[in-house]
Amino acid sequence: MDSRIRVFTGHFGSGKTEISINYALKLSKQGKKVAIADLDIVNPYFCTRDEAKMLKENGIRVIATSKDLANAELGVIPSETVSVFNDKSYDVVLDVGGDDQGAVALGQYNRYFKEEDYDMYFVINTTRPFTNNIEGIIEYIKDIEAASRLKVKYLINNTNLSYETDINHIVKGQKIIKEVSNITNIPIRYVTVMEDLVDKLPDSIEGEILPLKLFMIPPWRRFDA
Amino acid sequence: MADKVLMKGNEAIGEAAIQAGCQCFFGYPITPQTEVAAYMSRRMPKVGRVFLQAESEVAAINMVYGAAGSGVRVMTSSSSPGISLKQEGISYIAGAELPCVIINIVRGGPGLGGIQPAQSDYFQATKGGGHGDYRLVVYAPSSVQEMVDLVQEAFDVADIYRNPVMVMGDGMLGQMMEPVEFKERSSRQIPSKDGWATTGLRGRKEHHIINSLFLKPEELEMHNEKLRKKYAEIEEKEVKYEMYNCDGDLDLVIVSYGTISRICKNVVKMLAKEGLKIGLIRPITLWPFPKKAFEEVVDRTKYGFLSVELSCGQMVEDVKLAVNGRKPVSFFGRSGGMVPSPTEIANKVKKIVGGAR
Incomplete structure (x- = not known):
């Protein structure tokens, strides 16, 4: 059974925020009481906090830096974050900043993770230059585990080339991630795919398919003519 | 054809510079361009080149001045307030006719301003941010792919004209992710640097001296005229739109x-x-x-x-x-x-x- 607390980590730019938002929406649709916490202290742009309004409209509690501090050069984590560990009525999504630097933000909650089980996901996109091979991915998993003092429980194949993604990218990524999975004994839990490509994925692919709707898009694609 | 990769604009700048043969990177972190330095810090040592986080922007641009004087391809990167700090060094580099590439990932100003995207450094970039009669070639890409292509072009143009070249993007371009391809490219004809680079005497009697000081007015005017002709040639040959x-x-x-x-x-x-x-x-x-x-x-x-x-x-x-x-x-x-x-x-x-x- 899934743990109440889901932690999304990965290499910077691997797609944690898109997955966190989509995952929170998915939990909410299942009728759960959901909280999403933006722990990204690395990225200045394209963050969960930018989608706070939409998430709230979907009945999701958003814990993120207040608007007046959202553009500070040093990331801020609201003190309210701790409440998701205490209030066990919530299903929780933690969107963590990239790399080991981002994962440091988790360290302060270590005593809560010792008291309660958690699912930590490691998001992988093999079209990203530093995670395009087995060694690179494993190096990042180790760095993030060390910085967060937590263990990765599941892998997510989020291989994509933004608006140029085709099925071959995902299948190629799956092959590399499968080998990582064999070496580390960490199972592939999800394979993400844009909603319109879901039907084209091979049936045999390991992991549950997580269809994605994108939110982190630049203004000219938001208002495409 | 190499496989396309998904990169942030800032990372793509770093990789483009490496592939263009950038030997040294000197920088200092500032939002929203810090990923340039982060990328270089990871990659440059792996390819046997120099990454150095300077103690300030002023130090970084003067390290660029030194490295450029020795004839190697060199780059620095910052965002608006940091670029203001670099202006004295940029003027010296232009005065001494040295090639280098400067990245400005622009945020809102004036002063400390804010970290969100802006184009308010246009005057500073195009009208001479530092003192004296000099010009920067300024490229303004609109996509991550174009960013890659223009960073590589910038190194060539800097070498051809012995002049600093700026690649300027707004914060959005630095932070957004797009598919990019690092194409095999044919470099333009680059003139030899043997006639001026400070690489040791190598049997010559005369030292190569990097200098922007001309105490005699006649000589300084001649130097300025030489620069003016160079800028006229750039205006003739290097326009892109x-x-x-x-x-x-x-x-x-x-x-x-x-x-x-x-x-x-x-x-x-x-x-x-x-x-x-x-x-x-x-x-x-x-x-x-x-x-x-x-x-x-x-x-x-x-x-x-x-x-x-x-x-x-x-x-x-x-x-x-x-x-x-x-x-x-x-x-x-x-x-x-x-x-x-x-x-x-x-x-x-x-x-x-x-x-x-």
């Missing part, structure tokens, strides 16, 4: 560069559906400014030109100079990190041309 939907008779031409030009392209498409014929001139070099693009359309553009910028009106002055009073020139801009929607821009266009057809 894109013209979009500029054929035939036009109601109005939007002038816009960088990421905001991508919003303006949507405006052009939107207004075409309403029967308006709107063109777009996208300067790719901000200096030299693409005056000839205006010559091509000025006589067949009914209501003139609209400069759309993420600033309070800077490029619009160059548009006015290029149009030279022949047609009206208007301005629309947002600043402080605010990005206009296509509808906002379209409404401004309609106001000028008097509504839809």
